[in-house]
Amino acid sequence: MANTQQDQRGKLGTSAGEFDAVVVGAGFSGLYMLHRLRDKLGLSARVFEAAEDVGGTWYWNRYPGARCDSESYFYSFSDRLSQDLLQEWTWSERFAPQPEILRYLQHVADRYDLRKDIQFSTRVVAAEYDDATGRWVVRTDDGGQVTAAFLITAVGCLSTTNLPDFPGRDSFRGDWHHTGVWPHEGVDFTGKRVAVIGTGATGVQAIPEIAEQAAHVYVLQRTPNYDIAGGNRPMTAEDGEEIKANYRDIWQATRETAFGFPYEVADRTALSVSEEERQRIFAEAWELGGFRLGTTFNDLLLDEKANETASEFLRARIRERVNDPEIAELLSPRDHPFFTKRPPLENGYYETFNRDNVTLVNVRKTPIQEITPTGVRTTDVEYEVDSIVYATGFDAMTGTLFKLGIRGRNGLSLREKWAEGPRTYLGIATHGFPNLFMITGPQSPSVLSNMPVSIEQHVDWITDCLRYLRETGRDTIEPLPSAEDDWVDHHNEVTQTTLLPMANSWWVGANIPGKPRNLYPYVGGVGTYRQICDEVAARDYDGFGQGSGGTASDGAFTGAARAKYTDIAES
Numbered sequence: 417m418a419n420t421q422q423d424q425r426g427k428l429g430t431s432a433g434e435f436d437a438v439v440v441g442a443g444f445s446g447l448y449m450l451h452r453l454r455d456k457l458g459l460s461a462r463v464f465e466a467a468e469d470v471g472g473t474w475y476w477n478r479y480p481g482a483r484c485d486s487e488s489y490f491y492s493f494s495d496r497l498s499q500d501l502l503q504e505w506t507w508s509e510r511f512a513p514q515p516e517i518l519r520y521l522q523h524v525a526d527r528y529d530l531r532k533d534i535q536f537s538t539r540v541v542a543a544e545y546d547d548a549t550g551r552w553v554v555r556t557d558d559g560g561q562v563t564a565a566f567l568i569t570a571v572g573c574l575s576t577t578n579l580p581d582f583p584g585r586d587s588f589r590g591d592w593h594h595t596g597v598w599p600h601e602g603v604d605f606t607g608k609r610v611a612v613i614g615t616g617a618t619g620v621q622a623i624p625e626i627a628e629q630a631a632h633v634y635v636l637q638r639t640p641n642y643d644i645a646g647g648n649r650p651m652t653a654e655d656g657e658e659i660k661a662n663y664r665d666i667w668q669a670t671r672e673t674a675f676g677f678p679y680e681v682a683d684r685t686a687l688s689v690s691e692e693e694r695q696r697i698f699a700e701a702w703e704l705g706g707f708r709l710g711t712t713f714n715d716l717l718l719d720e721k722a723n724e725t726a727s728e729f730l731r732a733r734i735r736e737r738v739n740d741p742e743i744a745e746l747l748s749p750r751d752h753p754f755f756t757k758r759p760p761l762e763n764g765y766y767e768t769f770n771r772d773n774v775t776l777v778n779v780r781k782t783p784i785q786e787i788t789p790t791g792v793r794t795t796d797v798e799y800e801v802d803s804i805v806y807a808t809g810f811d812a813m814t815g816t817l818f819k820l821g822i823r824g825r826n827g828l829s830l831r832e833k834w835a836e837g838p839r840t841y842l843g844i845a846t847h848g849f850p851n852l853f854m855i856t857g858p859q860s861p862s863v864l865s866n867m868p869v870s871i872e873q874h875v876d877w878i879t880d881c882l883r884y885l886r887e888t889g890r891d892t893i894e895p896l897p898s899a900e901d902d903w904v905d906h907h908n909e910v911t912q913t914t915l916l917p918m919a920n921s922w923w924v925g926a927n928i929p930g931k932p933r934n935l936y937p938y939v940g941g942v943g944t945y946r947q948i949c950d951e952v953a954a955r956d957y958d959g960f961g962q963g964s965g966g967t968a969s970d971g972a973f974t975g976a977a978r979a980k981y982t983d984i985a986e987s
Contacts, residue, residue: 437882438554438564439463440540440820442530443472445855445871446570447521448493451528452879459882462562463534463570464554470525470534472572474517478598479618479805480625482514485646485761486866487706489659490678491517493524494667496872501527502663506656510705511648511761542821543567545850550892550966552851555821565891566851568878569817573856573863576815578808578927580613583786590790592804595622605629608802611636611792613784616922619807620760624768626805634799635769636777636784636792639920640747642730642754646761647705671873674941676866679711686713686722698729710755717914717939723753730754737766746778756919758863812922813858813936814838824849837932841895841903841959842949842977844874850894850968853878859907861945863923864937873942877949881957894968899959899977906978911935944984951980 436459439449446463447470453461467475484491488507495502505523508516525531535556542555552567577596579585593603595618610630612623615637627633659666669678686694701708709730715722731748738744747766768774782796791800814834822830825848833839833848840846843860844853855874856862862870885891911917916935920926924933938945952958958976961968 433462433562434551435460435462435562435564437461437566437568438543438552438562439568439570440543441465441472441570441572441575442467442470442525442534442536443474443570443572444493444521444868445572445875446470446472446534447524447528447530448497448872448875449568449570449855449878450530450533451497452875453882454533455528456879457882457886461533462564463530464538464540464556465534465536466539468536469522470531471518471521472570473574474514474521476575476597477595477618478514478600478602479593479595479622479807480603481621481623481763482595482598482618483509483511483621483648484517485511485617485707486677486868488512488516488651490666490670490866491868492520493868494670494872495664496667496876497524499663503660507651509648509650510655511646540820542823544821544823544827545825545852547825547966550850566853566882567822568853568855569820569822569857570855571816571820573813573867574810576811576819578811578815579806580808582784584789585787587789588787588791588804590802590804592806594806594808595619596810603803605803607631609800610634610803610805611799611801612805612807613792614807614809615639615641616807616809617758617760618809620762620765622805622807623774624762624764627768627771627774630773632773632775634775634777634792634801636779636794637746638779639751640749641757642727642749642759643762643765644707644709644730644759645702645705645733646763647703648763670866670869670942671946672943674943675707675711675864676861676869676942677707677711679708681711681714684713685715686719686725694725695729698726702729702733706761707759710759717753717755717916720753720915723755723915727754734766739770743769743776746776752919752921753915756916756923757921758923809922809927811928811931812863812925814931815928817854817857822849822852824852835932837934838936839900839904841900842952843903843907843938844877844949845893845895845960847895847897847900850892850966853881858936859903860938861940861942862937864939865942869942873946873949877953880953884953884957885962888962890962890964890970892963892966892968893957894961896959896961896971896973899973902959902973902975902978906981907935907938907940910938910940910981914939940981944981947984948977948980951976 442465453459539557544553551563555561577594606629609632611634613636666678673680701712735744782794818831838858840859843857925931955976959973961971
């Protein structure tokens with residue numbers, strides 16, 4: 417595949433030319449955006465992709481056990497792309513593994529002949545708005561330069577790895593790997609002593625797989641998570657037939673629910689039922705697997721006492737599955753409510769700690785002091801290992817956007833504008849950066865949702881917006897300051913009604929030293945957010961300045977976004 421992509425880069429040539437739109441990234445969002453721009457609007461587009469192939473996060477994240485945590489049949493493109501594709505493609509597992517998701521995205525790229533407009537192995541190093549021409553000037557690491565009327569980021573929310581700067585990190589003489597940039601040829605841990613640093617979603621998936629191979633695994637945990645039983649299994653022919661027969665209803669449900677899943681949050685509070693009934697409801701959701709436990713009651717993210725009922729249910733499941741009571745307690749969260757960090761889905765994670773070749777290390781009690789040439793030293797002891805796996809996550813939501821070197825009007829950098837946290841309108845655009853669209857950007861549902869659903873909603877909204885501009889004889893659009901201020905205030909107000917700020921999660925940027933502490937995704941709900949965006953569009957893109965040639969002097973702000981939220985909340 418790599419040779420094919422190098423041939424494609426050669427055919428496209430060094431980055432040069434003028435386009436209607438430049439898209440950065442060729443994962444789910446970049447592929448769908450290219451299809452809409454080129455095949456639905458008839459626009460010229462160039463996609464730049466740093467990898468050698470399509471896939472986005474599923475190209476890079478090849479660590480052992482990598483799989484989606486939304487169920488396969490709705491972790492895909494919907495009927496918005498193709499009814500035929502839905503019927504043709506059959507998933508092999510309930511939660512698809514990385515190789516299968518990558519094959520799916522490669523198939524989509526081939527089916528729609530998308531590769532001819534993607535330049536692989538090419539990183540965008542600068543994207544600067546030219547005030548004189550009203551166009552974006554995009555420079556790449558191959559020395560090329562293109563211009564475009566519209567710049568669309570499709571870089572994903574989890575694409576810039578976080579590698580902690582431990583003292584002595586570069587002195588380690590063994591092999592080390594970050595889960596987010598795993599070697600394509602895989603890693604053989606047979607007979608090796610391995611340290612895994614981090615127990616978030618990637619660690620939870622990788623640790624059981626590594627423990628099957630390694631001589632010994634030291635799991636260095638700072639904060640335990642509420643890990644939910646995934647319940648992964650092979651998909652049967654009957655599964656596929658039932659799903660394909662009901663796809664239209666399934667996809668419609670994903671667009672209307674709070675998290676983009678085809679099941680809604682139950683309309684009841686946790687303390688409104690008896691303890692016996694509550695335990696039955698939790699147990700039923702647990703057996704079904706996936707994120708259903710988080711949708712059993714409508715106040716789990718609003719009320720601490722309600723949340724504690726779910727938290728204790730999960731801690732009890734840990735105690736049942738881990739033989740050593742002390743280890744079970746170390747694996748049981750006590751410092752944050754359930755679902756205030758994204759709960760990983762696990763398949764055999766807790767049972768892994770019953771193995772003789774696995775040691776859990778509490779690095780909150782004995783922090784990591786340094787990486788030595790032969791291992792990892794805490795305040796208590798040095799663990800001599802042959803390999804280190806950094807399952808330390810990402811600089812989420814903003815990390816990759818900042819790396820693109822985006823500068824708007826008057827040379828203002830996006831990093832400078834967002835120095836105290838993101839400021840957007842609808843999480844899709846930001847004042848001072850005309851014709852910049854951010855697919856699943858900060859202050860949109862993004863990582864608080866089933867990602868393909870939110871991706872499609874943003875891409876379709878952008879497509880409709882570009883069509884509107886063309887039909888009204890305009891070519892420039894930019895949020896008005898008043899609309900942006902109101903959305904940021906609304907985003908923060910909705911956030912404060914929830915328990916999410918209580919956790920030191922990557923959702924609030926707590927994993928990156930010096931990163932402003934804000935809730936980065938919008939917690940108002942996928943279905944609600946969709947209605948808000950539709951209302952803004954229906955009101956001639958209320959809150960957006962519009963015009964031509966780089967000016968955006970037309971347009972008004974009447975508060976349509978907030979008003980729509982209020983109408984929904986009160987209905």
